Amino acid sequence: MMDLFQIVNSINSVLWGPVMLFFLLGTGVLFTWKLRFLQVRKLGQAFKETFGGIFKKSDAADEDGMSSFQALSTAIAAQVGTGNLAGVATAIAAGGPGAIFWMWISGFFGMGTIFAEAVLAQIYKTRVDGEVTGGPAYYIRDGLKNKYLAGFFSVAIVLALGFMGNMVQSNSISQAVTGAFDVPAVGVGIFVAIIVGLIIMGGIGRIAKFTEMVVPFMAAFYIVGSLVIVFMNFENIVPAFQMIIYGAFNPMAATGGLIGATVKESFRYGIARGLFSNEAGMGSTPHAHAVAKVKHPGKQGLVAIMGVVIDTGIVCTLTALVILTTEALGTGLSGAALTQQGFVNGFGGFGSIFIAICLFFFALSTIIGWYFFGESNIRYLFGKKGIGLYRVIVLFCIVFGTTMEVELVWELADTFNGLMVIPNLIALLGMSSLIIKATNDFEDNFEKGKPSSFENKEKGISKNIS
Template sequence: MSESLLEKINNFVWSDFLLIFLLGTGLFFSIKLKFFQFFKIKYIFKNTIFLLFRDKSAVKTTDKNSISQFQALSTALAATMGTGNIAGVATAITIGGPGAVFWMWISAFLGMALVYAENYLGTVFRRKHDGCWAGGPMAYLENGAGKKYLAVLFAAFCALASLGMGNMTQVNSISTSLNDSFGIPVKLTGIIAAVLTLIIISGGIKRIGKASQYLIPVLSGVYIIGAVIIIIKNSVNIPETFRLIFTDAFGIRAAGGGICGAILKKSINTGLRRGVFSNEAGLGSSALLHSASDNTDPHKQGLWAVSEVFIDTIICCTLTALAILTSGAVSSGKDGVPLVTEAFRTVMGDFAPVFISVSVSLFAFATLISWFYCGECSVRYLFGNSGIPFYKFIFIFSVIIGAAAELKAVWTVSDIFNGLMAIPNLAGLIILRKNVKGE
């Protein structure tokens, strides 16, 4: 399939209709829940992240078929904190300008209400099969809304998305980064990644959860510290950076202060799409991962999901964007991971490529193994356990292929599957809107 045809399909899927559908649904639930994601942020973190230091039951589980709340948090973050937080942000700025960052914030703000609704419904309507929880959008689309055809559509799109956004995009970033920094052949990276992935996913959600709980907290902490150091070093540019973000977000030209519609549209479209790619709000993947948790309280599951979007986009994506913009790395003319590397080079010098390559590789690998579980849930729903061995083979094969695939084509296909996943999921949220409640 040619790139031009892929772009046409992508533009059709990500038309103004889908963006309005996403924003509108997020706004509806924000109003319904009284904008709790803004006014109750202290309450949200008190009962999620800070709870980990007070309640041991949130860190460990006695259920052999479930994962702890901390593992669910780490796995959900692993699924979102991949290339979207690094390469995705850089690409958003390159294509949509600094204003795209503002629309990523809007995507996250409204997305917090969406993931709350997804996880609330996913917990309410999940059921146990063979001793394991089966939840997510398939559960509330079939058991709640009574729309089995929507559940089937979602599962099919999710299985395909797991091979695109959750697999090939991630491993492509790994292979490209390691090749640029260390000269490691992309095919070799694909083979090694495939072997490591097989070892972890063979242990099911329990092993995926354990791997994520060790990888994500350390990775996130180290990366955040690195980005903060860059921003502090270039703190004199912070006011101008924020001015640029807000003026560019609304298409305001530097000369004369007029409004440029082309700039505005590109900024909005790019920011929203990259925001969704990063935090996955509205796609339903978060509800799939949280359905494996031993926590049966739908309100609390929703709050954990809200905190994840905040950490992913409001904190990590913003820090990446500020590091790029305050350091002046945009003038290098680079895009994606190389652009982020240029920003980190202003502080780390020649060590920057190593730091970014390792960070991208580990983040992307964490996303890879977490998204396998999303795809596995979808395949199990469609074909039962008999379909899992074949799906596992295809997933591992896609790791090898994705390592050497062309980046632009991989990103385009991933965007398409993102949009297709959102449609049945958002329809289900609207149908079951009265079932979603606050505290």
């Protein structure tokens, strides 16, 4: 088993090396430039599109899709997860506080990528067995005209997120809950599997309702708790930002040699953790944005941008500030333990319970989001008839994941994550001209009330994509 772990780890060191990070970040830079810094020009409108009707009663999700906000909540359910707690801490521990600066950079350019993904997902969404669905497999098959690459993507994401990824998430839940409340890991796994089963058996309607209700609550809970700690240590706020900015270019000076990180490490860990956290370019969130009921692909593209703002700009930043303002960095800890120490320093004994609650909801919502992404690809591969078996395997993985050493599973998930990124980036770059055309149509025609070539007219399905 150790030999297998070493083999997979060696593959990941190449797969997730400088070349992959270059193409992920480079794709974001390309779309940022081609779309004329749309994430800056349209940020206010993106906020309005996302939250303008938050207090209005949304349409129930059905075979025609879900509301724009429900789609974003489903995407954020997957984006905001254990990586926001453990991943940020790992980046700081390995790359110094300056890694957070590079995480912001990856988030900024990732907004361009995730806009492009959402636009393509809307353009190429379709119906399978009467229900609206979509995602990279569909725009790779119908846009690039490559069904083999589309099939490769679908298999990779089902394995990476639906199966192995959810084993990792359930393991994170069991570790947090058993540590804080001293209950058996298997019991936690069965409890989580029952909750997940009750949600996913209700189909898209129940999934949308769950994410719409739980994601805002869990985000607000974590944000408020983090802000309380940061302002309790207000005298360390300015020094924390100084460490982040200075550390991006001179880590040793920022930390007094405590970390010993180089600029290269700061850049590497910041970019990598940022991209893994917000999932821009990975091909996961387009499955949620594809089924949004919007009148133009550009509208959902703007909503998708807010997912990166919330994930990287707010949640990841607050995690970093808790660690830095409470001076938890000097403890020598890493990962979730470092984040937990920051909250313990701020809240005392309640800090462990707070993190356990947050990890539970973060990981649970990620399981639901990743299940949904996997189901979209099961539909692509096998149609509706494959969903029943897929659900059973997911629930088994949730229980089994709580009982095992998770390092190998996490490495395998990273491998298939990398494999699904490649065809998605090929599609984005190969259809960049279509993305730009749809964006120009949105700004020049749709927003001005003129006839639009990309307007969704038939039950949420875009037809005119020439």
